[in-house]
Amino acid sequence: MKDTRPVPTLAPPINAWFHANARDLPWRRDGFSAWGTLVSEFMLQQTPVNRVIPKLEAWLERWPTPAALASVPASEAVRAWATLGYPRRALWLHAAAVQIDERHGGEVPDDVDELLALTGVGDYTARAVAAFAYGHRHPVVDTNTRRVIARAVAGQAEPAPPSRTRDLEAMEALLPDDRGEAAAFNAAIMELGAVVCAAKSPRCDVCPIRNVCAWRAAGYPAYDGPRKAMQKKYEGSDRQVRGLIMAELRSTHRPVTDAEVVSLWSDAAQRDRALAGLLADGLAVPAPSGGYLLPG
16 A cells, blocks of 8 residues: 655755755865766765775876776776776776767766666666756665655665665655755755764764654664665675786786686686676686786
8 A cells, every 4th residue: 555644844954954064075066077976976886985085086087078088998997996896887987988978979968868878877877967967856866865765754764675666756755846956955865864864873863854753753663674685795705706806907917817817716616707707797808818808
């Protein structure tokens, strides 16, 4: 049965709190480019803000436009990505830069459907660029947004597993009609979830919506709904082996030999599986003379 409870008016107090307390982040500054916004969204996927900022600034100094990135081999993007993790994002960002240069005259498009047509751009990133770089009115939902809505509106300690339709409908119900206020609210509710309504140890005493929060009013009940699968630990995982091989590939411009790959990890089956995955993902390519190189 559809929830018919009235939706509280959250935007005004959250936006007011945001304007007074928002962190000074590069992508929030006046004049920050749409390209910079796109790069930041790629980098912020599954990576903490404090790790992204120095990489983002170095990236945009080196490649301030899509055309600048498109003009170099994909290997340079992967090399510069370094330790941000999930290096396929670097390949996708390079491919998106080429597409922007060829299809859109070097300008990041502002239309969600055109953004979705770029390699590596999913629904969240497309909406984020359209909203934050161009001020269009779209609901933008990340993990922090979902947590605030789950607590303040649904009275749950944690959000249910992600559902694109349900999550966007929930955010749309809260989004102001005014474009400027809507763009601010998208950023503000994310910020609230990141620094106040945190997953652990929420700071309810300083929350601007504590007096209308359904979870607080209900006495902070524990979450008893379905949970998302827990990520396997990194140590000893295939991800760790992939990371070791990628670090070796980034460290040199010559082919990495089979013997060097063998020296990186003692478990042959796991090592071969990790290398095969990198080759399948296009993050490593066989060198003509033997061994392996970064793509491009």
